[in-house]
Amino acid sequence: MENKKVLVAGATGYLGQYIVKEVIKRNYDVRVLIRNENQKKYFNNVTDFFIGEVTKPESLKGICNGIAAVYSSIGITRQKDGLTYIDVDYKGNANLLNEAKACKVSSFLYVSALNGDKLWDLKIFEAKEKFVDELKSSELNYTVIRPNGFFSDMKDFLAMAKNGKVYLFGKGNFKLNPIHGEDLAKLSVDKIGGLENEISIGGPDIFTQNELAKLALDSWNKQPSIVHLPDWMRKFTIWSLRAFTSSKTYGPIEFFLTLMAFDNEAKQYGTHHLADFFKEEVKKEKI
Template sequence: MNETIVVAGATGYVGRHVVEALDAEGYRVRALVRSQESAQAPGPFGAPSLRGRVAEWKTVNYSDPTTIRDACAGADRVVSALGVTRQNASPWDIDFLGNLSLLEDAERNGAASFLYVNVLNCESGTSLTMRAKHAFSESLRRSRVAGQIVNPSGYFSDVSDFLHLARKGLGFTLGDGAAQINPIHGADLADFIVGHLAEPSTSWDVGGPDTLSYRELEELAFRVVGRRRRILRIQPGIQRPLQWAADRTSPRASNLTRFFLESLKIDAVGTATGHRRLEPFLREVHQSSA
């Protein structure tokens, strides 16, 4: 492959796997990073180091559009896995405005496509994360660059939070915990992305091979850590006062609370993709952190 692919969010859980998959398929990778040193170290949850996998490095600050100028110059396509996860930053500044600056640069430089890693059900969420992602996906749909939107149901790395609670002997569901999700491993998602780079403007809802209810996820977490189950059922009526309190604590607390509670009450099931199973991943995470 002679194509140069710009990867934004290259040091995140998904971004690292995307860079690895692109490099394995012979693409030239231009990684947009805040720190090259951090990028060359191994990532969390088994995500790979980018050492030896990147042809070009560009240091950017997504809060400063001038650092993004010509990030796409001479490149053929863009893949963005850019988004706030655990960082103390505004999703609006990063998920929306940062991606928008990159899209504008892709348009100026004539990129053939822009593939965006979004999230399933973003159009129905009230958290700042969901609203920012939805706003950018709508901008991408109106772009003259071919826009491809991948909507994962959730990531294996996210489910590790259930392990942390289970180690403390705690677990909880919203109501009966019947809402379902089929999270996907970062490497399986990356393989899907690389396999669909040349597609026309479209979107896909994708997930992994295991579909579980949130109650089943809690039970799996307790089984992996080897502790007796103690799962609390939070009644849906408490959601409003919890959000009211979080909204008055801080913007970050408000966003995380809304994102988490809304995720627990609706199904997020995409087309089953990949072959990596959730339980072996959680056991590996548990063993590595024990």
């Protein structure tokens, strides 16, 4: 790629900050999208900032001038400011894509999630995959990266374990291999300008939910105490939330509870191990 300038959108998030560091490490020029001046404090060695909001297309004019590749991990996990998944994960990314097309960028990399294309019934994936379809029809060179859960997502298990018990639905035998943000950033930057359209990826260690629960309990030096709840409770909880709350409330819980009900394994990659991550998180809490 002759022009080596990359726009990073979603840069203030868990993954985005690792992406910015990795892009700089690889000697790419980088432009970072931020919402306000205060967010500059999150970044070292970045001089090119663009202030705008993906939900306001008029604020993005010119964002892709001189840009060769766009990397977007734009999305919301817990909704705020009255915005929905469709507003941000779909329309926000679509606004960014329109700017990329206008400036004829050479490639667009987007982060969805493992199995997102099979879970359109979940509000969060409905929005993400609606954008994936738009990206595929854009005629840009594109890559959709589908990571397994992040290490940061696994802190829910660690939080339960702190109190001495971890609750699982069913038998706890479903498998997953979450990935560290730094490992995913390395893989992602490798793919800039590449020809792979879709990549599913996970971390180096595969766990059953039972093994993950035990790892979380061990990190707190707790005796193994895993409570297996009947799966009908999981299904009833999802039904109740959908029936009696808005997607702003049930979206993240629906996502978590649905993914607890099947295997989430992807190609193993990376050098970071969840056991080390858990130890570091516990150490931070004890300081």
